[in-house]
Amino acid sequence: MLLLAVDTATPAVTVALHDGSSVLAEESQVDARRHGELLLPAVDRVLAGAGLKPDAVTDVIVGVGPGPYTGLRVGLVTALTLGSALGVPVRGLCTLDGLAYASGAGSPFVVATDARRKEVYWARYADARTRLTEPAVDRPADIAEAVAGLPAVGAGALLYPGTFPDARGPEHQSAAALASLAAERLASGGEFLPALPLYLRRPDAQVPKNYKVVTPK
Amino acid sequence: MADEPLVLGIETSCDETGVGIVRGTTLLADAIASSVDEHARYGGVVPEVASRAHLEAMVPTIERALKEAGVSARDLDGIAVTAGPGLAGALLVGVSAAKTYAYALGKPLYGVNHLASHICVDQLEHGRLPEPTMALLVSGGHSSLLLAPDITADVRPMGATIDDAAGEAFDKIARVLQLGFPGGPVIDRLAREGDPSAIAFPRGLTGPRDAPYDFSFSGLKTSVARWIEAKRNAGEEVPVRDVAASFQEAVVDVLTRKAVRACKDEGVDHLMIGGGVAANSRLRALAQERCERAGIRLRVPRPGLCTDNGAMVAALGAEMVARNRPASDWELSADSSLPVTEPHVPGQTHDHQHQHQYPHDHDHVHEVAKDNLYS
Numbered sequence: 001m002l003l004l005a006v007d008t009a010t011p012a013v014t015v016a017l018h019d020g021s022s023v024l025a026e027e028s029q030v031d032a033r034r035h036g037e038l039l040l041p042a043v044d045r046v047l048a049g050a051g052l053k054p055d056a057v058t059d060v061i062v063g064v065g066p067g068p069y070t071g072l073r074v075g076l077v078t079a080l081t082l083g084s085a086l087g088v089p090v091r092g093l094c095t096l097d098g099l100a101y102a103s104g105a106g107s108p109f110v111v112a113t114d115a116r117r118k119e120v121y122w123a124r125y126a127d128a129r130t131r132l133t134e135p136a137v138d139r140p141a142d143i144a145e146a147v148a149g150l151p152a153v154g155a156g157a158l159l160y161p162g163t164f165p166d167a168r169g170p171e172h173q174s175a176a177a178l179a180s181l182a183a184e185r186l187a188s189g190g191e192f193l194p195a196l197p198l199y200l201r202r203p204d205a206q207v208p209k210n211y212k213v214v215t216p217k
Numbered sequence: 218m219a220d221e222p223l224v225l226g227i228e229t230s231c232d233e234t235g236v237g238i239v240r241g242t243t244l245l246a247d248a249i250a251s252s253v254d255e256h257a258r259y260g261g262v263v264p265e266v267a268s269r270a271h272l273e274a275m276v277p278t279i280e281r282a283l284k285e286a287g288v289s290a291r292d293l294d295g296i297a298v299t300a301g302p303g304l305a306g307a308l309l310v311g312v313s314a315a316k317t318y319a320y321a322l323g324k325p326l327y328g329v330n331h332l333a334s335h336i337c338v339d340q341l342e343h344g345r346l347p348e349p350t351m352a353l354l355v356s357g358g359h360s361s362l363l364l365a366p367d368i369t370a371d372v373r374p375m376g377a378t379i380d381d382a383a384g385e386a387f388d389k390i391a392r393v394l395q396l397g398f399p400g401g402p403v404i405d406r407l408a409r410e411g412d413p414s415a416i417a418f419p420r421g422l423t424g425p426r427d428a429p430y431d432f433s434f435s436g437l438k439t440s441v442a443r444w445i446e447a448k449r450n451a452g453e454e455v456p457v458r459d460v461a462a463s464f465q466e467a468v469v470d471v472l473t474r475k476a477v478r479a480c481k482d483e484g485v486d487h488l489m490i491g492g493g494v495a496a497n498s499r500l501r502a503l504a505q506e507r508c509e510r511a512g513i514r515l516r517v518p519r520p521g522l523c524t525d526n527g528a529m530v531a532a533l534g535a536e537m538v539a540r541n542r543p544a545s546d547w548e549l550s551a552d553s554s555l556p557v558t559e560p561h562v563p564g565q566t567h568d569h570q571h572q573h574q575y576p577h578d579h580d581h582v583h584e585v586a587k588d589n590l591y592s
């Protein structure tokens with residue numbers, strides 16, 4: 001078994017390889033604007049670093065968000081295309097679940113990532129493996145009551161100390177955590193999400209003034 | 218024939234997810250998924266809606282194209298993709314897919330220019346392009362006059378629109394006439410029953426001191442809208458067919474006049490017309506008439522190849538392979554304003570000469586740039 005996990009739903013462009021018992025290689029770069037440029041070279045380095053070729057991959061795991069759309073889609077289309085080219089399954093995991101797993105927490109807490117526009121993507125957890133709520137997007141002030149008294153992990157928590165006074169690491173998503181969670185779920189027959197993006201917001205239905213004009217003025 | 222390059226091309230610069238497969242200059246498959254219906258209710262292409270649709274359609278469209286062509290992905294000689302220009306988020310889906318596909322299969326990747334692809338697609342219809350070729354590209358996103366001595370390496374901008382694209386003007390007039398989106402086909406249809414000389418709408422940038430090859434459709438658009446408004450305000454019925462015919466005549470008159478003039482001035486005896494507006498029946502007819510008179514051979518691909526599609530990207534990719542152009546590297550970025558003078562984006566590791574022309578993080582710089590890079 002060789003799991004390749006990717007996640008681009010947060011500013012981290014993160015890739016990991018897992019053989020079912022441990023992480024073989026991983027790489028993460030934090031750059032919210034260059035997911036498209038960074039992801040495939042990272043996949044290449046991670047595989048080459050482990051001395052493996054792409055066709056050794058047996059399962060593709062992808063973080064399906066929620067996350068800012070442009071970056072999120074890079075990971076998803078990469079995972080889906082890889083799955084199609086190699087003829088292997090592509091399984092989705094909630095990005096917030098990866099952060100929760102990485103926290104190793106044993107008691108209730110919150111995961112929050114930056115949704116931009118002064119909002120966070122967030123969910124509540126009973127422990128590192130158990131999510132209690134559906135991922136949602138909200139203004140921090142609007143969820144202050146729902147998360148009161150709970151420790152919080154993720155960059156979204158660190159950004160809004162007013163709502164998340166007990167914010168802590170990990171700040172960024174790690175594909176190694178996502179891969180480890182996936183390996184556990186595969187072994188226990190647990191469920192995955194379809195490899196489809198969790199946008200949570202409807203698209204901005206605004207036609208740009210000069211739509212289709214490819215040389216912006 | 219079998220030793221000609223077999224290339225798969227991916228196009229996602231606007232609202233069509235296109236995957237084409239060609240062998241040399243032979244079209245094997247042209248699979249398209251369009252999100253145009255989703256945009257219709259907004260009256261224009263919504264970038265986020267387009268990007269979402271590209272992600273959904275990407276893999277199914279690749280698989281459909283391979284099936285249609287009856288080839289195995291293993292036999293491909295390369296993967297080509299539109300690297301720009303276009304909508305940044307939409308391009309990114311195609312570029313990411315193409316990279317991954319090429320990487321997983323161990324094939325070279327060619328990031329190519331959308332405009333050069335629009336020209337090169339004619340090879341699938343009329344055989345090898347003469348060198349040089351003059352090309353008039355007209356669509357909702359571009360109105361350019363280009364001289365292409367070598368479609369893989371040397372494309373020179375002669376002129377471009379200084380405001381609206383031609384297709385955009387069609388959409389806007391259709392909106393004023395409440396004919397829906399997109400406006401091109403419906404105006405073309407109504408115009409056939411109207412009088413093109415009924416109303417003398419202005420021909421932009423055709424004065425003796427105006428740039429000879431640039432276009433302007435903004436003044437025309439305003440003039441048509443005002444004319445319609447005046448009729449409505451006077452309580453008179455708007456003669457929709459005559460307006461459509463007269464507006465369309467003004468657009469195609471300027472386009473063909475300038476294109477033929479560019480051919481004559483440059484001593485080029487071939488004119489290629491591409492882009493979505495090339496499907497317009499009056500543009501084709503008038504171009505044919507004027508080219509014949511000037512002794513110029515007109516090449517217009519069938520309408521399905523004029524609009525955005527994957528086959529055109531594959532056609533240019535196959536030419537890149539055939540001429541041994543350097544491949545792109547895995548860092549290839551989507552460049553929303555890739556200049557027309559760059560028919561493809563060679564990798565830095567392959568070609569050090571280009572090292573300074575392709576900085577990695579220039580994407581958003583172009584997004585806010587005020588310059589029209591075509592002019």
Ligand SMILES: [Zn+2]
Nearest residue numbers: 335356492525
């Ligand atoms: Zn186009």
